[in-house]
Amino acid sequence: MLRYSLTFGGIIGVLVIALMTVTLFALGPDAGGTTELLGYVTMLAILSLLFMGIKRYRDLEQGGVITFKQGALVGTGIAVIAALIYTISWEGVLVATDYAFIETYSQSQIDAIKAEGLPAAQEAEKIAEVQAGMEQYRNPLFRLPITFIEIFPVGLVVALLSAAILRFPKVLPARANAASAA
Template sequence: MKNNILKNGILGGIIVSIVMISMLFYMKAYPDREPNAIIGFSSMFLAFIFVILGIKQERTNNNGVITFGKAFLTGFAITFVISTLYVLVWLVIYYNFFPDFMEKYSEMVLKNAKPEELAAKTTEMNQMAAWYKNPLMIILLTYMEIFPIGIVVSLIGALFLKRNSSS
């Protein structure tokens, strides 16, 4: 089980991290253009295909039988590995290559904000900038980008792949 979790978690983590790195290079190259959030979230869903594959592999390893709980825990563990790799890659990038990310991101968001949204967006960006001064908050915010999606995929995967008997 541990091998299954690590293998699928690492593969999913690599996929989502490569896309994140690509989007950050895009952001550095084109600071006036906001990266497409659909691409980012699509890469997360693509990475979480490994949650489904991992649950299916676990079921196969158990002679075609897996309970909802066991399926969910397998998916949850794979999600945790994927999310942790995503967070670790972000921390390396942020602290070593893009320490001014929050300033650049705030500038981009405020430049692209509609006039009626400017005050609210300014408050939001100031709050994020304050949070980004604390490394623990950076970790928590980064986990919150990806981890909830993985939990939902784990629940859906467990629901559809559970099989209580080998009939």
Template sequence: MKKTILTYGLIGGVISTIGYVITLLTGQENMKSAMIIGFASMFVAFSLIFVAIKSYRDKQAGGVVSFGNAFKIGALMSLITSSIYVIVWLVALYNFFPDFAQHYADMQIEDMRQAGESIEKINLQIAENEKMVEAYKNPIVVILYTYMEILPIGLLFSLIAAAILRKKSKNNTDELKSWLKSQE
């Protein structure tokens, strides 16, 4: 199980960072496009959870995996994938996007102006953005924000995959049916 988790978690981590790589290589100035690419790479990375659980179930566990073990595989893979994502983001942020927080805040305000939001709402958002830009100067906050961005998606994929791919032993089912009949 450990090898499956580590292998697929590392592959997922590499895939999850493709959005950063594409953004860096293309000089992507459009933050919305970069975000779409980034989230798409997360979804592809976390799709490996299904592959890993099925591989473990079919090749290592004799065709049987409980919901708990399946979720454990997915959750630990998510943690590895998310950690790689966070580390790469820290490197990218401090080396290539040092003004990211301010740029993101400015984009939000511009979007609100284009949408015709009231001055009051825009001013409230500006105040919130100033707090966020200040908070983003702290690496611990950056780490926590980044984990909050990716880890819940991985955990959701883990829950779904565990629910879909769990498979009980037929022997246990047959034994349970026999026992229930004997109790009648």
């Protein structure tokens, strides 16, 4: 079970951080909602590998049969490993860019607020909220859990849905081994 969690979680974590980093640098922090939406769609697509991890475990280790609990455990393990790799990798991206993302992102948020044409008091309040949020984000004890929960809940939902589907052996049954068929 651990081998599947490490293997598939590692693959998912590396793919998610690679694609999200490319997306962030290609579109830039000014893309705002577009970057976030594309990030979550990409994350969800890559997390579909979680389904394949549970299926491989079911087919190769469990003889084609798996309980919901076993599938949920394997899937949750994969999701945890993927989220840890994503979190650690994102920290690496921040360090490699000298934390420029924090400044660039907060400035793009402030520019967007200023472009709204709000009354001065309301604008100042919103800008202060952004600045306070970015100050919190500079603290790793705040940032690390936030980064982890960007991906883990999505992975957990995919894991539970996959476990629920794959508990039925007739859903995508294991193919007969060509050697045993001969």
